[in-house]
Amino acid sequence: MKFGIYPGCSLTGSARDYNESVFALAEAFELEFTQIPDWNCCGATAAHNLNKELSLALPARILALAEKNGLDEIIVPCAACYSRLVVTQHELKKDPELKNRISEVIEMDYKGTSRILNVIEWIDKYIIPQLDAKIVNQFRYKVACYYGCLLVRPNKVLNYDRAEDPQTMDIVMTKLGATPIDYPYKTECCGAGFSISRTDIVSKLSGKIIEDAEHRGADAIIVACPMCHSNLDMRRPDINKYWKTEYNIPVIFVTQAIGQ
Amino acid sequence: MARIGVFVCHCGENISATVDCGKVADTIGKLKHVAYSTEYKYMCSDPGQTLIKDAIREHKLTGVVVSACSPRMHEPTFRKACAEGGLNPFLCEMANLREHCSWVHEKNELTTEKAIDIIRTQVEKVKLNSALQPIRVPVTKTSMVIGGGIAGIQAALDIANCGHKVVMVERSPSIGGHMSQLSETFPTLDCSQCILTPRMVEVAQHPNITLYTYAEVESVEGFIGNFKVKIRKKAKSLDEKACTGCGLCTTKCPQKKIPNEFEQGMGMRPAIYVPFPQAVPNRPVIDKEHCTYYIKGKCKVCEIVCPTKAIRFDQPDEILDLEIGAIVVSTGFDIKHADFFPEYGYGKYKDVIDGLQFERLASASGPTAGAILRPSDGQVPKNIVFIACAGSRDPAKGIAYCSKICCMYTAKHAMLYKHKVHEGNAHVFYMDIRSGGKNYDEFVRRAIEEDYVNYIRGRVSTVYERDGKLIVKGVDTLLGAQPVEIVADMVVLATAGVANPGAEELAQKLHVSYDSHKFFAEAHPKLKPVETNTAGIFLAGACQNPKDIPDSVSQASGAAVKVAALFSQNGLTREPLVAFVNRTAPPMYSTCVGCFLCQSVCPYQAIEREDFKTRDGKIIKTVAKINEGLCQGCGTCVALCRSKSIDLYGYSNNQVYAEVVALLNEF
Ligand SMILES: Cc1cc2nc3c(=O)[nH]c(=O)nc-3n(C[C@H](O)[C@H](O)[C@H](O)COP(=O)(O)OP(=O)(O)OC[C@H]3O[C@@H](n4cnc5c(N)ncnc54)[C@H](O)[C@@H]3O)c2cc1C
Ligand code: SF4
Ligand code: SF4
Ligand code: SF4
Ligand code: SF4
Numbered sequence: 001m002k003f004g005i006y007p008g009c010s011l012t013g014s015a016r017d018y019n020e021s022v023f024a025l026a027e028a029f030e031l032e033f034t035q036i037p038d039w040n041c042c043g044a045t046a047a048h049n050l051n052k053e054l055s056l057a058l059p060a061r062i063l064a065l066a067e068k069n070g071l072d073e074i075i076v077p078c079a080a081c082y083s084r085l086v087v088t089q090h091e092l093k094k095d096p097e098l099k100n101r102i103s104e105v106i107e108m109d110y111k112g113t114s115r116i117l118n119v120i121e122w123i124d125k126y127i128i129p130q131l132d133a134k135i136v137n138q139f140r141y142k143v144a145c146y147y148g149c150l151l152v153r154p155n156k157v158l159n160y161d162r163a164e165d166p167q168t169m170d171i172v173m174t175k176l177g178a179t180p181i182d183y184p185y186k187t188e189c190c191g192a193g194f195s196i197s198r199t200d201i202v203s204k205l206s207g208k209i210i211e212d213a214e215h216r217g218a219d220a221i222i223v224a225c226p227m228c229h230s231n232l233d234m235r236r237p238d239i240n241k242y243w244k245t246e247y248n249i250p251v252i253f254v255t256q257a258i259g260q
Numbered sequence: 261m262a263r264i265g266v267f268v269c270h271c272g273e274n275i276s277a278t279v280d281c282g283k284v285a286d287t288i289g290k291l292k293h294v295a296y297s298t299e300y301k302y303m304c305s306d307p308g309q310t311l312i313k314d315a316i317r318e319h320k321l322t323g324v325v326v327s328a329c330s331p332r333m334h335e336p337t338f339r340k341a342c343a344e345g346g347l348n349p350f351l352c353e354m355a356n357l358r359e360h361c362s363w364v365h366e367k368n369e370l371t372t373e374k375a376i377d378i379i380r381t382q383v384e385k386v387k388l389n390s391a392l393q394p395i396r397v398p399v400t401k402t403s404m405v406i407g408g409g410i411a412g413i414q415a416a417l418d419i420a421n422c423g424h425k426v427v428m429v430e431r432s433p434s435i436g437g438h439m440s441q442l443s444e445t446f447p448t449l450d451c452s453q454c455i456l457t458p459r460m461v462e463v464a465q466h467p468n469i470t471l472y473t474y475a476e477v478e479s480v481e482g483f484i485g486n487f488k489v490k491i492r493k494k495a496k497s498l499d500e501k502a503c504t505g506c507g508l509c510t511t512k513c514p515q516k517k518i519p520n521e522f523e524q525g526m527g528m529r530p531a532i533y534v535p536f537p538q539a540v541p542n543r544p545v546i547d548k549e550h551c552t553y554y555i556k557g558k559c560k561v562c563e564i565v566c567p568t569k570a571i572r573f574d575q576p577d578e579i580l581d582l583e584i585g586a587i588v589v590s591t592g593f594d595i596k597h598a599d600f601f602p603e604y605g606y607g608k609y610k611d612v613i614d615g616l617q618f619e620r621l622a623s624a625s626g627p628t629a630g631a632i633l634r635p636s637d638g639q640v641p642k643n644i645v646f647i648a649c650a651g652s653r654d655p656a657k658g659i660a661y662c663s664k665i666c667c668m669y670t671a672k673h674a675m676l677y678k679h680k681v682h683e684g685n686a687h688v689f690y691m692d693i694r695s696g697g698k699n700y701d702e703f704v705r706r707a708i709e710e711d712y713v714n715y716i717r718g719r720v721s722t723v724y725e726r727d728g729k730l731i732v733k734g735v736d737t738l739l740g741a742q743p744v745e746i747v748a749d750m751v752v753l754a755t756a757g758v759a760n761p762g763a764e765e766l767a768q769k770l771h772v773s774y775d776s777h778k779f780f781a782e783a784h785p786k787l788k789p790v791e792t793n794t795a796g797i798f799l800a801g802a803c804q805n806p807k808d809i810p811d812s813v814s815q816a817s818g819a820a821v822k823v824a825a826l827f828s829q830n831g832l833t834r835e836p837l838v839a840f841v842n843r844t845a846p847p848m849y850s851t852c853v854g855c856f857l858c859q860s861v862c863p864y865q866a867i868e869r870e871d872f873k874t875r876d877g878k879i880i881k882t883v884a885k886i887n888e889g890l891c892q893g894c895g896t897c898v899a900l901c902r903s904k905s906i907d908l909y910g911y912s913n914n915q916v917y918a919e920v921v922a923l924l925n926e927f
Binding site: 162184 | 602603605606722724725726731
């Protein structure tokens with residue numbers, strides 16, 4: 001099976017561990033990845049605040065490159081990139097005129113035919129069916145599945161899982177042997193892009209997410225987004241300082257949980 | 261020779277602001293066969309009508325064209341005026357200069373020209389009109405009330421007390437509707453059952469009322485005064501005459517774990533059950549979906565214990581054919597339940613309940629005998645949160661309207677809670693307090709000022725459970741949008757009132773309109789609030805939109821008066837604008853060839869067969885014939901008939917051609 005993969009900037013930088021675990025999984029399950037050649041920035045949080053056309057053109061170019069290289073299914077591990085790509089596909093499908101305009105901007109043909117999978121969809125579709133044959137160690141832990149904001153929202157566009165109390169990651173984790181807890185902070189804000197500019201806000205918001213998971217006796221918080229990971233994990237010293245706590249619950253990527 | 265009178269109305273300024281009415285009247289006056297043409301500010305006013313009447317006499321008019329508003333608005337007015345002027349009312353036509361011209365165009369030459377064109381078509385048409393006589397149809401003086409909630413009960417009693425027969429059809433095993441589930445009622449806090457049950461009994465005992473419970477309307481055909489209704493009486497698996505209502509069967513039935521609908525799922529009932537102790541009729545039914553005998557073929561305990569041998573397992577559904585003159589629809593409403601709210605836990609928290617469940621908790625006859633105990637562990641909640649507008653006024657949830665009753669019942673609930681749990685704290689999250697109504701706002705103020713209910717203006721974003729408590733996160737918009745977090749023991753959602761399941765199907769059976777929320781639609785939002793767009797079918801209660809008991813009852817009495825007024829006449833007159841199949845001399849009898857294609861397309865089953873026979877009874881020819889009582893003049897058959905044997909009185913092919921030709925001909 002051959003897939004396209006769009007790593008985006010995080011997976012080549014702060015979330016290299018995520019990247020490695022995705023590739024390791026693919027290898028273990030004999031799934032072949034082709035990185036989309038000459039990929040560019042998805043626009044992230046900045047582009048759509050500045051210029052609508054740019055915010056659509058950037059992801060459209062990525063999708064067009066995938067089409068050109070015959071990759072009809074692409075995996076996007078970062079939740080923010082995933083959101084940008086799906087939103088672009090949705091907007092351009094809705095408005096054929098805009099689609100033509102964007103094609104002109106990127107100087108490439110864009111059809112919008114690629115299927116975009118987030119990492120949970122990918123695991124559910126390609127890993128879980130082979131899991132029993134390959135599993136060495138079941139992930140027998142109590143876990144808090146943290147989806148963050150972008151994996152399931154905007155619900156009408158993504159059409160993926162439910163916006164309040166989503167389930168897909170919980171289901172995948174159950175299949176891996178874990179016990180997901182009833183966790184009300186699944187989609188509460190972690191502070192997102194304030195990671196750099198306002199660490200105090202991140203500390204406050206992420207601290208609540210961690211506190212509730214610890215309080216409910218979770219052994220780990222499972223995430224599927226590099227941004228969530230860096231806020232909940234990399235910012236842990238700031239969080240503990242802000243709340244005067246000593247939280248040490250690990251935050252791991254869903255792909256790491258399988259590879260463990 | 262035709263002598264047509266044309267009367268151009270200004271409609272105040274509605275028409276004259278964009279159409280040059282003087283020029284229109286002048287131009288039309290010059291047309292051949294137009295004997296008189298004039299203009300006036302308000303043609304529908306008394307002087308306007310007098311103008312028409314006088315002109316008919318003075319100018320010996322043979323036809324009238326009133327050029328004014330839509331015929332839907334004033335055709336009856338002007339037809340009546342013509343009749344009073346001595347002209348057959350069907351020789352009067354209307355040219356719609358307002359909706360079709362002045363309202364939709366700018367003021368200019370072309371608009372005036374269009375007005376002239378519209379009138380010309382009607383002048384050509386009216387020349388071909390013929391004098392018609394209204395059709396008389398009889399009225400069956402029996403009404404049907406669908407739905408036995410408080411609205412249906414009131415309507416049935418009012419009609420019955422006027423001396424007319426009523427058939428009441430109720431879907432569930434007992435009448436009473438939602439009111440029978442309520443504890444105490446705003447704004448007086450009198451006990452709901454105490455004021456309702458005597459009326460339920462009155463319905464059952466009234467000599468003019470026939471009650472069918474556990475029954476549904478199967479089909480409705482016909483028209484005002486002459487509906488033909490089929491009712492399905494679902495099998496109760498019981499001989500109702502033999503049953504004495506002793507209730508032994510219900511105590512012995514081994515199936516005891518069926519969620520009780522009357523208790524909103526907060527109690528259990530057996531498979532053979534009476535919905536509540538004061539039910540009318542007070543006889544059990546077997547719920548076939550849950551009865552062991554119907555599922556597995558074994559049990560029959562009820563049959564064995566029944567002292568009068570009243571159980572009938574093989575009882576079939578019964579279909580009743582009824583002749584009905586008028587129908588009152590009072591099928592009520594439903595509410596959304598907690599599982600509709602993802603943000604409040606999709607219904608997974610036992611202590612997040614809806615308003616009707618709270619009513620049952622607060623009711624002396626409820627599962628806790630009136631004590632406010634939370635469902636999860638039976639503890640008295642010390643902190644209770646009420647969330648108003650749950651679902652209502654929320655376009656994101658598809659319910660943009662205000663449910664109207666929930667502000668009031670939330671105040672009532674908070675008050676009842678405080679009266680029962682003195683040391684407890686009650687909080688209400690609200691958007692606005694809508695308490696218009698006699699003594700209503702005073703009632704809400706009492707909750708706030710005398711019972712110290714804490715009203716917080718703001719929405720609740722989420723409710724979740726932690727350590728056995730419900731965490732309610734909201735905002736106080738009167739304190740500068742400050743976040744509020746309340747640790748509660750129980751949460752009550754004042755969920756949106758919605759249409760009853762099955763409302764859409766019923767509306768389609770009855771051919772009445774309904775809105776996008778499946779509430780039944782009134783004929784006019786202001787002036788015909790109890791009528792539907794189908795003559796002879798009226799509305800009462802919350803099936804039209806959520807409303808409280810006083811409103812439901814008033815509307816029910818309104819509907820009852822409409823029925824009584826209809827039944828006060830011995831017959832009805834109908835407009836004779838119906839189809840007819842031509843008749844010619846023998847041996848042809850009609851150009852109809854008897855293919856009866858028309859019969860298969862008529863949406864009203866109005867086409868019958870007529871046999872022409874020799875003296876000794878041999879059939880010579882069978883041709884189509886229109887039942888004038890049933891025909892609605894839709895014209896479908898006219899368009900379909902291959903031999904052009906059908907035409908429509910008042911809208912004949914020739915009349916329509918004349919209109920078209922008038923437009924095609926250069927003027
Ligand atoms: C929680 C709550 C508290 C309330 N408290 C108050 C209060 O304190 N004071 C007040 O004035 N109002 C109160 N109300 C409003 C009150 O319940 C309604 O005004 C009243 O019930 C409306 O009566 P109805 O007959 O129109 O409808 P319903 O009570 O809904 O009755 C409709 C009847 O029609 C039957 N039916 C439905 N469909 C069919 C069908 N297809 N064929 C045959 N039968 C059918 C049903 O079984 C039912 O018996 C409250 C409402 C709620 C939800
Ligand atoms: S036959 Fe059905 S209704 Fe009768 S006792 Fe058994 S389970 Fe109950
Ligand atoms: S009546 Fe009050 S609680 Fe109910 S929808 Fe209207 S404003 Fe909201
Ligand atoms: S369609 Fe015309 S010809 Fe055929 S039965 Fe009807 S009226 Fe007669
Ligand atoms: S005009 Fe319409 S309602 Fe009347 S007979 Fe013809 S098809 Fe039926």
